[in-house]
Amino acid sequence: MMIPDHLEMLSAAMMVLQKNLGKGLIATSVHALGDTTGIKTYVLEKAINMNTTNEFLSNLTNDTASALLTSEVSELGDFMLIAHQGNHLHYVVNNNNLRWNTLADISLVGLGKILYYAIPEQITALEQIQAQNTQEYNHES
Amino acid sequence: MNVEILEKSMQQWKNSLGLSLISSDIVGHDGLCLVSHQSNPMVAALFSEIAANGKANIKRANLPPSRYTMIHLKSGNLVILLYADNCEWISVINRTQVNLGVLISVALPTALKNLANAFPKESE
Numbered sequence: 001m002m003i004p005d006h007l008e009m010l011s012a013a014m015m016v017l018q019k020n021l022g023k024g025l026i027a028t029s030v031h032a033l034g035d036t037t038g039i040k041t042y043v044l045e046k047a048i049n050m051n052t053t054n055e056f057l058s059n060l061t062n063d064t065a066s067a068l069l070t071s072e073v074s075e076l077g078d079f080m081l082i083a084h085q086g087n088h089l090h091y092v093v094n095n096n097n098l099r100w101n102t103l104a105d106i107s108l109v110g111l112g113k114i115l116y117y118a119i120p121e122q123i124t125a126l127e128q129i130q131a132q133n134t135q136e137y138n139h140e141s
Numbered sequence: 142m143n144v145e146i147l148e149k150s151m152q153q154w155k156n157s158l159g160l161s162l163i164s165s166d167i168v169g170h171d172g173l174c175l176v177s178h179q180s181n182p183m184v185a186a187l188f189s190e191i192a193a194n195g196k197a198n199i200k201r202a203n204l205p206p207s208r209y210t211m212i213h214l215k216s217g218n219l220v221i222l223l224y225a226d227n228c229e230w231i232s233v234i235n236r237t238q239v240n241l242g243v244l245i246s247v248a249l250p251t252a253l254k255n256l257a258n259a260f261p262k263e264s265e
Contacts, residue, residue: 056202063194064212071187077213082195084205111245 006129010040013125017102018042020118024109026088028102029054030126039098048103053090057101061092078123081114093119095126097133142227143259147176150255154178154232157248161239163218165232167256175228184220188212188231192222208253221249225256 010030018025027048029041036054043050065076081091087107091114093100100122104114147167155162155178164181166174172189174180192210199207210222217237223230230252234244 052202056198056204060195060198063198064191067187067191067194068214071183073184073187074214074216074218077215077217079211079213081211082199083208083210084199085208086205088205112241115241115245 006132007040009125009129009132013122014040014042016121016125017118020113020121021102021104021109024104024106024113026103026105027053028100030098030100031058033095033097033099050101053103054101057090057092058099061094061099065094079119083111089114091119093122093126095123095130097130098126100126142175143261144176146255146259150252150259151176151178153255154248154252157243157251158232158234158239161235163233163235165230167228167230169228181233184233185231188220188222189229192224192229192231195222196224209249223249223252223256225260227260228256230256 014028017028026045027041027043027050029038029050031038031054036051036058038050038054041050060082061076061080064080068074068076076094079091079093081089083089083106087105089104089106089111091102091104093102102118151165151167154165162178164184165178166180166182166185167176168174168185168189170189172186174182174185195207195210207224209224212220212222213236214220217235219234219236219239221232221234
C-alpha cells in the first residue's frame, strides 16, 4: 500500500520528470502492477484520459513481458518506449511492483533527453520507493 | 518492395551501429527474414509476434500507428522494432556499446526513411 511518505517521494520524482521533459511532458501516471488506477497522475493536456492510457500501456507491457517470459531470449527490463506517427511518444518504466507511464511530445523534448536523463531518474525513483516499502514491511513483520 | 533499398539500408544501419549491433532482421508478416545481418531467426519470430500484438493494442486504443518501439531487456540489450506497412525491422543492440547519440540522431531517422522508401505506397 502506498503511504503518504511514498506519495511525497512520487510527487518529488514527478517534479524532476517535469523539469527534465519541460513542455514535452503531456501526461504521466504511476500505478501498481495489476491495477491500472493511477496512484499519482499528472495530466497537462486536458484531452488525455490517463485511465485509458494506463490500461493501453498495461496491456501492451503485459503482452510483451509474457511473450518474453516464455522465450529463451531475456525478460522485460527497465523500460519500453513506443513512438507513434506524429510527435507523440508513450513510454513505460517497469519495476517489480510499479509501472510509471509517460506521454511526451518529441517535437518539444529530444529522445536523447528522455533516454539519458528522464528514464534513468525514473528507474532510480521507483527503486527507492520499492526499497522503502520493503524496509517498512520487514520492520512491521 | 525494393529489396535493393532494404539491403543498402541494412548496410547503413550496420555501419552506423558498428559492433553494438548484435543481430538485425527485416521480416515479413509471416515472421520470415527478408534481409539480415547476423540473423537470429528465433529473436526475429518472437519480436515479430510482439510487434503484431503491439499493433493490435494500438489499434484497439485508437492511437496513431507506431513508427518504432524500443524494448529494454533484463540482459541489458535493447531491442528496436521499426515498422513499415508490410514488414518489421527487428534489431538487438548492446546497450553498453552503442553510442546513443548516433543511434537516435543518425541511424534511426535514416533507417525509418529508407524503410518507407523500400515500401512505396501503391499510389506513388
